[in-house]
Amino acid sequence: xxxxxxxxxxxxxxxxxxxxxxxxxxxxxxxxxxxxxxxxxxxxxxxxxxxxxxxxxxxxxxxxxxxxxxxxxxxxxxxxxxxxxxxxxxxxxxxxxxxxxxxxxxxxxxxxxxxxxxxxxxxxxxxxxxxxxxxxxxxxxxxxxxxxxxxxxxxxxxxxxxxxxxxxxxxxxxxxxxxxxxxxxxxxxxxxxxxxxxxxxxxxxxxxxxxxxxxxxxxxxxxxxxxxxxxxxxxxxxxxxxxxxxxxxxxxxxxxxxxxxxxxxxxxxxxxxxxxxxxxxxxxxxxxxxxxxxxxxxxxxxxxxxxxxxxxxxxxxxxxxxxxxxxxxxxxxxxxxxxxxxxxxxxxxxxxxxxxxxxxxxxxxxxxxxxxxxxxxxxxxxxxxxxxxxxxxxxxxxxxxxxxxxxxxxxxxxxxxxxxxxxxxxxxxxxxxxxxxxxxxxxxxxxxxxxxxxxxxxxxxxxxxx
Numbered sequence: 001x002x003x004x005x006x007x008x009x010x011x012x013x014x015x016x017x018x019x020x021x022x023x024x025x026x027x028x029x030x031x032x033x034x035x036x037x038x039x040x041x042x043x044x045x046x047x048x049x050x051x052x053x054x055x056x057x058x059x060x061x062x063x064x065x066x067x068x069x070x071x072x073x074x075x076x077x078x079x080x081x082x083x084x085x086x087x088x089x090x091x092x093x094x095x096x097x098x099x100x101x102x103x104x105x106x107x108x109x110x111x112x113x114x115x116x117x118x119x120x121x122x123x124x125x126x127x128x129x130x131x132x133x134x135x136x137x138x139x140x141x142x143x144x145x146x147x148x149x150x151x152x153x154x155x156x157x158x159x160x161x162x163x164x165x166x167x168x169x170x171x172x173x174x175x176x177x178x179x180x181x182x183x184x185x186x187x188x189x190x191x192x193x194x195x196x197x198x199x200x201x202x203x204x205x206x207x208x209x210x211x212x213x214x215x216x217x218x219x220x221x222x223x224x225x226x227x228x229x230x231x232x233x234x235x236x237x238x239x240x241x242x243x244x245x246x247x248x249x250x251x252x253x254x255x256x257x258x259x260x261x262x263x264x265x266x267x268x269x270x271x272x273x274x275x276x277x278x279x280x281x282x283x284x285x286x287x288x289x290x291x292x293x294x295x296x297x298x299x300x301x302x303x304x305x306x307x308x309x310x311x312x313x314x315x316x317x318x319x320x321x322x323x324x325x326x327x328x329x330x331x332x333x334x335x336x337x338x339x340x341x342x343x344x345x346x347x348x349x350x351x352x353x354x355x356x357x358x359x360x361x362x363x364x365x366x367x368x369x370x371x372x373x374x375x376x377x378x379x380x381x382x383x384x385x386x387x388x389x390x391x392x393x394x395x396x397x398x399x400x401x402x403x404x405x406x407x408x409x410x411x412x413x414x415x416x417x418x419x420x421x422x423x424x425x426x427x428x429x430x431x432x433x434x435x436x437x438x439x440x441x442x443x444x445x446x447x448x449x450x451x452x453x454x455x456x457x458x459x460x461x462x463x464x465x466x
Contacts, residue, residue, distance in 0.1 A: 005046035005054035011241035012055075022057065023064035030065070031074055034085060044082040045075070097214055100207035103416075103431035112423030113457035118254065118401050118446040122318035123370060125362045129354050136357050141350060149346035150337045151177035158359040159311075159325050167300040168309060173330045176337050179347050180319070181284040181312040184326040186212040187336045188308045189246060192278045193218040198244040202230055204432045204439045206254045206282070218245065222434040227395070229258030236271035243275045251286035251295050255432055255444040256404040257397020259295055266301040273303030282310045284324070285400040287367050288374065293398070299327070308332075313355055315401065316363070316370050323347055323355040373450075374401055380451035384458035390466060394445075403445040410441040415465050422464035424457045 008030075015029035016022070033039045045051070048066060052059040066083055069075035077083045104117055122130075133141035148155075156172050163170035178184040185208065193199050195217035201209060203222040213220055221244055224234040230249065239247065249268070252259050260268065272279045281298040289295070299307040312324030326336070340346070358366070378396075381403065385392055393406040407415060416428040429439035447454055 005050035007241040008046055008051060009054045010237050021064075023061045023068065026055075026057075026061065026065040027068040027072075027074075030069060031072075034074065039085055043085040045085065047082065097211040100210055100431045103427045104207050111420075111425055112460065113449065113453050114425065115419075115446055115449075115457050116425040116427050118315075118444070118448060119319045120315060120370065120401070120448040121450075122320065123316070123366050125358065125366055126318045126321070129357070133350065133354065137353055143349065143353070146349050147345055148177075148349040148352050149341040151175070151346070152349060152352040152356065155323075155352045155356045155359070158356045159327075162311070162359055162363070163297075163309070163327055167296055168304075168327060170327050171330065174327055174333050176326050176328070176333050176340060177347060177352065178312075178324040178326060178340060179322045179344060180314050181282065181310050181324040182208050183340070183343075184310045184312070184324045185209060185248075185280065185282065186215070187340060188280050188310065188326055188328070189213060189218075189248070190216045191332065191336060191339075192280075192308070193245045198242055200235070200239060200242070200244040200247040200277070201434050202249060202253060203434050204253075204256065204429070205248070205434060206250060207427075207431050209248055220434045222438065223247070223249075225256075229253055229256065230260055230264070230268070232260060232264040232268050236267060239271045239275055239277055244277055246278050246280060247272050248280045248282065249298070250282040250284075251297075252288065252398060252400030254285070254400060255402045255427075255442075257290075257395075257400045257402055259293075259398045262296065265295070265298055269298050269301040269303045269307065273306045277306070279307045280310065281307050284310060284312050285315045286311070288315060288371060288401065289399045290371065290375065290378075290396075291398045295399070305329070313358060316367055317358055321351050321355060321358075323351055374447060377447040377449060377451050377454050378403070381445065381447045381454045381458060384455045384462075388458060388462035390458075390462055401446050401448045403447060405443055405445050407441045407443070412441045412443055416443060418465035419461055422460050424460045424465070426461070 011033060012029050016025055030039070046054070048059055048062045052062040066075055066077070070077060075083050075085065129136045155177060156175050159175050159177070160170045160172055176184070176187070178187065189199060189209070189212035193213065193216040197218050198221035199213050199218045200221045200223050203225045210220065221242055223238060224231040230253070269279060279298055283297060286295060286297070297309050298304060299309050309327040310324065313321045314324065391408050393408060394403045397403065412428045413430065416426055419426045427444045429442040430436065432444070433439045449457070
């Protein structure tokens with residue numbers, strides 16, 4: 001990938017730290033971009049003359065900066081060729097896609113308390129429906145062939161009404177029914193992202209997205225974050241400079257539980273629209289509001305025609321339903337419906353019919369129940385942390401089911417290993433990082449489980465892992 005002088009200027013933004021000579025500040029700023037994943041191994045940098053002109057510097061300053069980068073093996077220069085980000089960038093890759101999933105998916109025998117996955121137990125209405133499906137489905141649980149390969153029409157209509165209630169002017173031919181949000185994400189990214197083109201992600205993100213990026217032949221690009229969530233100003237500049245095919249963001253960030261203010265969300269959508277970047281808005285936990293402030297879908301903002309919205313029942317009702325959806329333009333939706341049907345002949349018709357009833361008759365009450373349960377479990381978790389004298393640091397989440405916990409003394413990989421041995425596995429920061437080391441000494445602590453399970457989990461972690 002070639003980076004022009006103006007693109008590099010835009011993404012450098014405030015590179016002058018005020019300490020040390022200018023050439024050293026410039027070299028350090030380029031290294032920071034490489035460490036954040038914003039510049040990949042093999043990226044061609046602009047010529048010394050072009051960058052000097054764009055940054056209003058003397059050519060000698062840029063020459064000295066490039067020489068420092070060469071000396072430190074960040075830059076390779078060959079006669080007649082553009083300077084290229086060099087060998088030190090090879091060591092910046094995070095863990096493999098397979099290892100990421102292994103950190104968040106339960107395997108083998110059931111643990112004492114499973115805290116590696118942010119997956120809820122079934123809501124009461126799900127238990128009731130599965131105990132006697134016929135009672136919910138007018139006495140006819142099995143109907144027709146059992147296939148609904150391109151989506152049960154009644155479920156599609158229910159999803160359309162659901163999206164419209166949140167401000168999206170959806171039509172039935174714009175909806176794809178999927179096997180959960182994970183399949184929706186995989187379908188969207190592999191359809192829209194191009195080979196070798198960047199997919200922009202929050203620098204700490206949901207691990208399930210990386211396999212889709214690999215399948216598309218694309219590469220991840222880290223969007224800057226602060227302790228408050230996505231740095232939208234810096235991210236907008238990076239979008240303008242890198243022009244990624246896709247930007248993937250979550251309503252309530254997984255794993256930190258932060259959310260963008262509405263004005264920031266509008267700015268991000270506008271910045272993406274201006275450069276032709278498709279935004280994937282993952283709202284799988286979008287209704288699990290803990291701070292009392294609902295977040296509208298990104299598709300409701302100006303430029304929202306470039307947004308693919310993902311939703312589903314997994315985090316409100318139960319992951320075992322495997323019912324999700326995506327909303328996009330009718331042309332892409334038609335392609336993805338048939339692609340999904342070719343993959344698995346559609347989600348089970350029985351569960352699609354149950355999902356229709358859940359959405360139309362039980363959604364709001366179940367969201368209220370789920371949020372209430374999460375609040376109780378979160379309170380029990382925080383109380384247990386205090387009771388056991390743990391000096392873990394965290395911020396109360398704005399929404400979603402996770403605490404993003406920092407261990408003040410580091411050693412999070414060792415902590416995670418001990419936790420797994422003790423029967424209470426947790427997912428360490430490395431599973432969520434776009435670039436290795438970006439998330440520091442954190443681990444994700446989901447609080448979906450009942451309060452007594454959360455108390456037991458924290459107790460075991462305190463006694464056998466901390």
